[in-house]
Amino acid sequence: MTATAAPTTFPRAWRTARVTPLAELLAPGRIAATAVRLGLQVFLVTCLWRALYAGTHSSAGLVKEQAVSYAVLAALATRIRGLDRGAGRDTVIQHIQYGTIVYWFLRPVPPQRYYLYRALGDQAYGFAWAAVAYALCRLTGVLQAPASAGAGAAFAVSLLLGQIVLYYLTLLIDLLCFWTIQNNSALLILQFAQNLLSGAYAPLWFFPGWFVAMSAVLPFQSTLNVPLSLYIGRIPLSDLPAQLAVQAVWVLLLALLTRLLWRRAAARVVSQGG
């Protein structure tokens, strides 16, 4: 009898990350539904913003093409985190309520790493959808090209940092349920706040000054508004270092906070009643 070698880090990460995407790929109906929803969403958003601009050329420093591109990119970006992990019974809140969270702490993979791998898999799958949709939108002329090659590169870097900020924000709320037992409401509030304050509903440039000032001191605008504004050229490249620095600071702060919370959370988990 030969002992089976324990998988090394990479295969372990790969096997964990692909769980949700595999579940999706095994359900053609879900894939078709995702394609229909995404296609319709882009079409509707394009129609809405074109209609709004029918009587004006420019608003809040954005011309029609910029506003449409911003709105369509926002619709695609929200697709990146659109997977329903709850259906697979693998959200933190579900494990806490079922008592199965303890297994996360008994496995060879540390819970924080398992969480990271699952999130990476989910986001990579969502990103694949967004990338295909982006290519189609560019081909059909729905989306304009980045304002410049530099703006395109800045958008890519900023989007990556924005997704990391979003990952930590979601993790933060998930970690809170080690203390609150219930966090469904907090998660939903985060989702609404994220959509509103990041620019997913409408470009932040349209909002009043106080709203923009408030958004500036919160992490949400880093997730979407900054990369999208770089793409359409509403934030000039000269502002890039400052914007990236703000995003990096949020990443650092949230990483430190969540690291601390993981450690505290581990101390609260009990097995078989303690």
Added chain:
Amino acid sequence: MDSVSRFFAAWRVARRIIALTFRARLEYRAEFLMNVGIGIVWQVSIIVFATVLLGRFPGMGGWPSDAVLLIAAMRMLSHGLFVLFFGRVYFLSLFVQEGFVDGFLLRPMPVHRQVQLAYFPTNAIGDLLVGVSMFTGAVWSIDLDWTLPRIGYVIAGLLGGMLMEAAIFTSLSSLHLRFPAAQAWSIWTEELLATFGNYPLKILPGVISGAFTFLLPLAFIAYFPAAVLTGHTSGLGVPAAVAAAAPLIALAAYVGSRYLWKWSLRHYTGVNG
């Protein structure tokens, strides 16, 4: 026991269950408050979006701002009523996945009623707080002569909006009984209602406004009743009489959706097969 006594007995049981589920919600105080907060945040996010668009792009489709605000206010108040009275169907897929529906089938109470009584919708408190405030503001600011028939119609319009939203989500939840993953469609539909339900649909191309009238009938929730109230009945895509009959059509749609739900329940398959 005659049917009237049975009806009142059923309501007494329902009232007791509602009181118990409300107390159960109070067990987690922070969660309770945050749940109220969800309703508020959700409605406020829609208000902010609507006012931003109204501020930046006035005169949507020839509608003055106060009339557009009436559409948004009616939709939000009817949404609050929907969440309070019918909102549980939105989460039916969770009940299916958790096996609750199997338990409901064994109890001596209609399954649909048990679904609606499964928990107290705390978020409806927040939804209604904002909805009532916004509706009061919209009615106050719009220059309309509030005669008795108009007051009657606005109430009918609000109830119709509630019933149409209930009809849409009851129909979608019929799918949940067979395919729990259909929850994604409900989420998406709610996003569509939030994005497109608050403005005159005539600003959109005909194919889209037609789809939002005949395919996903969100025009009947607030757009048509507000158009009738404010006299903006041209370019609706349907005759004015049809727009005026929106509350009745909503009632018919809800009754239809309940028949669909009943039929789907007969074909229900639990997650364990």
